Amino acid sequence: MTVSILLFLPIIAALVVLLFKNEVAKHVALFFAVVELAIALFFLSGFVADASTQYSIDVPWIPTVGVYFSAGIDGISMLMVLLTTVLVPLIILTTYKHEYKNAPAFYALILFMQAGLLTVFTALDGFLFYVGWEAALIPIYFICTLWGGENRIRINIKFFIYTFAGSLFMLLGIIFLYLQTPGKVYDIHAFYNLSLDAAHQNWVFWAFFIAFAIKMPLFPFHTWQPDTYTEAPSAGTMMLSGIMLKMGIYGVIRWLIPNAPVGFLQWQNLVMILSVIGIVYASLIAFNQKDGKRLVAYSSIAHVGLIAAGIFAWTTQGVQGAMIQMLSHGINVVGMFFIWDIISRRLNTRDISQMGGIAKVAPNFSIAFLIIVLGTVALPLTNGFVGEFLLLKGVFHYNIWFAAVAGLTIIFGAVYMLRMYKNVMQGETNAVTVAFADIDGSEKLVLGIICVLIIAIGVYPQPLLHISEAAVTNLVQTVSAKFINSKF
Amino acid sequence: MTTLIIISVLPIVLLYLGLYKMQKALLPVTILGLLAALVAAVMQWGDNAEPIYNGMLLFNNFSIAFSVVSIVSTILILLLSKGYFEKISSHIAEYYAIILFALAGIIVMVSYHSLVMMFIGIEIMSVSLYILAGIRKNDFASNEAALKYFLMGAFSTGFLLFGITLIYGASGSFDLDHIRDYVALHPRDIDPIFFTGILLIIVGMCFKVGAAPFHFWTPDVYEGAPSLITLFMSTVVKVAGFAAFLRLFSASFILMTDFWAPVLMVITIITLFIGNITALYQQSFKRMMAFSSISHAGYLLFAIVAIGAGSANAIFVYATAYSIASIVAFGALILVRQQTGSDNFDGFNGMAKRNPFLALVLTVAMLSLAGIPLTAGFIGKFYMFTGALSQYKFWLVIIAVVNAIISIFYYFRVIIAMYFRSADRAEVEVPPYYKFVLGSAALATIVIGVYPSIISALI
Structure with a gap:
């Protein structure tokens, strides 16, 4: 085979x-x-x-x-x-x-x-x-x-x-x-x-x-x-x-x-700075988005910025974090876009300001949404946490100040994601959201699988980390050896 | 050699068929004759060819490969011509005969071994094309195209001939090998008129292949000539022009690359930008194709600028890819024009719904022209870039990449029109032989794109 x-x-x-x-x-x-x-x-x-x-x-x-x-x-x-x-x-x-x-x-x-x-x-x-x-x-x-x-x-x-x-x-x-x-x-x-x-x-x-x-x-x-x-x-x-x-x-x-290890070494600082700027910049724009899908798009830029920073720091932990975070981000972002797909299909709008109170009429939906939000904001015991922790650790090894700024992504992410959740799901229902039907059939299945994955990876990431560990360690060491050689 | 004889005799047979009013037999006889010529060419493959007729012609693998491409393209184009010439005039035997005369000139152009034969080949081809461009006698644009083409062509022939005489004056021979030996034996004291000769030949050849800044005839002639003739000019003729160009420069002037490569490099860059940027602003599909053919001339020039062992192969693959994609594009244009009466992009609006097949093959052709992977066009660009990078011509390649990006805009306009716009029109009727030609050309585009080894190892 x-x-x-x-x-x-x-x-x-x-x-x-x-x-x-x-x-x-x-x-x-x-x-x-x-x-x-x-x-x-x-x-x-x-x-x-x-x-x-x-x-x-x-x-x-x-x-x-x-x-x-x-x-x-x-x-x-x-x-x-x-x-x-x-x-x-x-x-x-x-x-x-x-x-x-x-x-x-x-x-x-x-x-x-x-x-x-x-x-x-x-x-x-x-x-x-x-x-x-x-x-x-x-x-x-x-x-x-x-x-x-x-x-x-x-x-x-x-x-x-x-x-x-x-x-x-x-x-x-x-x-x-x-x-x-x-x-x-x-x-x-x-x-x-x-x-x-x-x-x-x-x-x-x-x-x-x-x-x-x-x-x-x-x-x-x-x-x-x-x-x-x-x-x-x-x-x-x-x-x-x-x-x-x-x-x-x-x-x-x-x-x-x-x-291009030596080429990379010359520009490492620049690309780290670009990654960190991306994190902060995208988070700040995400604050002001009214369109839910657009908000998730910007939050994705912020998350990717952190992954990039973790890789460019080029430590085993950082790259391992990137590996697991790629998986987690893939799952979370698909879940998040599906949430917005369900909302916009039911309400014919993605304007956050018009919504509210959906949790009351659609309890299953609200649970799934909450788990995905928590995964995205990297709450411990969700999949997002494992990756972002390792990534930040990698960046920390490179430069503590970069790590401090990059760490803002978790705080910012929590702010705009939870605020989005609050505005959409909580509060009183209004004319737009009152008839919101709860998820069923294939929607339940997809969101169920995603939620299980979010929690399972968050609680026990070791098998996944183990898959890539040897390969990542080997790659990072081989390339780092070239960094050292190039300095002489 | 048999190939050239068959293709030269065939038009005379056709003229007799025309004389005896056997209109129905014309196309089958032409196709069968060309297939025979094709077989004759392939039979000679791999032989250790020697120059024949006192060094006038040399049928080596290079000649055979380009003869095969030219003949196959001509067959495909002629298959599209069923019912096309009848609408123009009743004397259709002449048209077939003239196309074949042009093809005979092309065979000479790709197999010459003496500058005299090169010139004769180019002239046989050009004179035939002057007539072909003007076959719509009552059409103003067609007449303009023929006259413009003739005047410009005659002018460029003058340059070419002058260049040839100067080369002869310096080296004392028309033979490609002798000229090369002259350069090799006189590393420091090459006659100044030899250099002038090379420059004049470059000017003459750039005219013929439509490279900027000698491209001014191209758009008007391509637009004015009947679409089928435009197709013939922009594929078979252009490919032959490049084959002749490369043959001369790789056989005779290869030791002087330091002198002429910078000149051609400037020409290449101008050609790429003029072709691509002007193509952006066209409303007519046909005119867009004319300008895009200028830009493709720019990419083809890469192989000559970065001349080396892989050049023949690169031009061969690129030219093949470009020819088959153009056949699809013009085939679709002819059908659309029959329905809408214009060559504009608008005519393609909403075609995906009405003619999914036509839209699909045209999409494949456009992707190939744009150089997207898994199509033949990508393989062509890939070889060109490899050749140029192997000589460390970084900036040239970067400029080429920028141009490839620009070209996406206008090739995708066609795709966007077909798939994403709508129009109230009836389905375009696609005759079965069009289906065959366009379908097999699109298939070949993908097959070459996925598995280029089938053609790329030939030369």
């Missing part, structure tokens, strides 16, 4: 879904997503949590230019594969109450995107990584533009061009590294073994950094994000925020820092 099954099944599934009618398509898509999850869990069951790469595949693709179809799963990839395969079925389930036009195309695009995402998370060949990177972008562009809100055309072309621009620079970086390898290959290990001079590493660093910073998005490359998140259909927003932005974070861990 190799990882290729994981990569090709969603593509086949996408083609199969296209053959079905509108009403059946979602069931077929869900079926395939669950099969994909089962395969991922099977891989997990046989996974040995050391630093090695498992389930690898390595076959010639374009051998004349050194391109190989080379992919595999190590501890870092395993967590990302789990994140993707767990969230996609959940996201498909969240769409059960929607009636989409051309539903088969919608679900086919989601599944195709899943293939691209999994390729990114498992690729060990620079060319393959780039192809997966773009293969994930095209479907989400169409999802957002075909099924999105009013200003979707203008906003999504901006989104597309922004991210495409970033990735083209990354392509240049990859090609440049390829040309430097002695055997002219795109193999990531050959890239790791290069020792380029500082000037060239500078080029490589910026080529990769721009792509990843735009994708995450990191301040000041975030301007596409709130609009795109707000205008996208809910499932699209969840794919973007739950999984796709992790591509950027994963890219930093796997492709940016190890490939």
Whole structure:
């Protein structure tokens, strides 16, 4: 069994879904997503949590230019594969109450995107990584533009061009590294073994950094994000925020820092500052948002800023924190956007100021909402806490003042999230909210799973931390050794 | 060689068929003849070719690969022509014959081994195209296109010929190998007129391939000529122009890259920006394609600026990708124009609902032209970037990336019009042979994009 099954099944599934009618398509898509999850869990069951790469595949693709179809799963990839395969079925389930036009195309695009995402998370060949990177972008562009809100055309072309621009620079970086390898290959290990001079590493660093910073998005490359998140259909927003932005974070861990360690060292301070600014800036804007979906979008920028800061500090704890937080953030943000999907579907508005008292009429909904809010604000014993604690610890090692400012994200997050919860759920019901129906069926199922995950990971994160621990330790140490060598 | 003979005899056969009013036989005979020429070309593959006819022609793998691309593109284009020429005039045999004469010139252009043959090839092709651009005799734009093309073409031919004579004057030979030997034997005392000759040839070739600042004929000619002829010009002719360009520079002038590469680099950068930025402002799809073809000329020039072992392969892959995507784009345009009567973007509004198939293949073509991965166009750009980066031309590549980003705007306009805008129109009727050509071209685009080894290892 190799990882290729994981990569090709969603593509086949996408083609199969296209053959079905509108009403059946979602069931077929869900079926395939669950099969994909089962395969991922099977891989997990046989996974040995050391630093090695498992389930690898390595076959010639374009051998004349050194391109190989080379992919595999190590501890870092395993967590990302789990994140993707767990969230996609959940996201498909969240769409059960929607009636989409051309539903088969919608679900086919989601599944195709899943293939691209999994390729990114498992690729060990620079060319393959780039192809997966773009293969994930095209479907989400169409999802957002075909099924999105009013200003979707203008906003999504901006989104597309922004991210495409970033990735083209990354392509240049990859090609440049390829040309430097002695055997002219795109193999990531050959890239790791290069020792380029500082000037060239500078080029490589910026080529990769721009792509990843735009994708995450990191301040000041975030301007596409709130609009795109707000205008996208809910499932699209969840794919973007739950999984796709992790591509950027994963890219930093796997492709940016190890490939250009000296380049990274030169700019470490700057990128730390950008991350921390992003945290504070996005939190401050989130305070003033009236649109719930937009508020969550800004809070996502703040959370990603902390993850980025934790990685850029480049300590084992920080990177481990980033790994677990990527998982937690994916779960929480999907839950949060689903909450707002449910609200806006029932009330036809996302304006927080018009709401209130929903807790009285919808008790189950209010419990789920509260658990997700608590997970997002990183209350101890929820999943958000584990990650943010480790991340802050990593930043603390780097610089105590950065840690102090970055720590504000927890306070700010608590303020705007709890205030949002208060305004929406508590108080007296009004004309808008009085008829709010409680969650049922598929909504209950999705929110139930999300709440269980939030608490389970919060109480006992050790198994997940263990999966990536060896791989992260190994990577951090190898790269840190290069930092030291470069100083002499 | 057999290929060239078949393609030269075929038009004469067609003219006789026309004389005896066998209109129905024209297209099948043309296609069969071209397939025979194709087979003849492929049969020669891999032979250790030697120059023939006293060093006039050389059918090496380079020639065969580009002959095959040209012939296949021509076959696809001619399949789209069923019923097209009949609407223009009743003497359709001539049109087929002239297209094939142009193709014969193109075969010479990709297999010459002497500057004289290069010139003859270019002229056979150009004279045929002057006529083809003006086949809508009663149409003002078509006449303008033909006249403009003729005047500009004749002018550029003058430059080219002057350049060739100066090269001959300095080196004493038209033979590509002799010219290369002349450069190698005179590392320090190359005659100044030799340099002038190279510059004049660059000017002449840039005219022919539509690179800025010698591109002024392109938009008007492309817009004025009938769409099918525009398609022929922007694909087969342009590809042949680049093949000829590369063949000359890699065979004869490769030792003098320090002299001409900076000149071509400036031309490349201007071409990229002019093509892309002007394309942004077009309302007409056809005119947008004309300007985008200028920008693609810029990308193709990369392979010559960063000349090296991979250049032929890069141009081959890029040109193939570009040709098949253009065939889809113009094929769709011809159908839309038949319905709406205009070449504007508006004509594509809401096409996804009415003609999902047409919208899908055109989307694939646009993504390929924009260079999105998993399409052939990406592989082409990938090779171009690799070539330029291998010579550390960082800024050139960054400028190319900026241009690739600009191009997204206008290629996506088509996709946006088709999928996200709506219009009250009836379904466009897609004849079966259009379905075949467009479908197979789109399929080829994806197949090459996913598994480029099938064509990229040829040269």
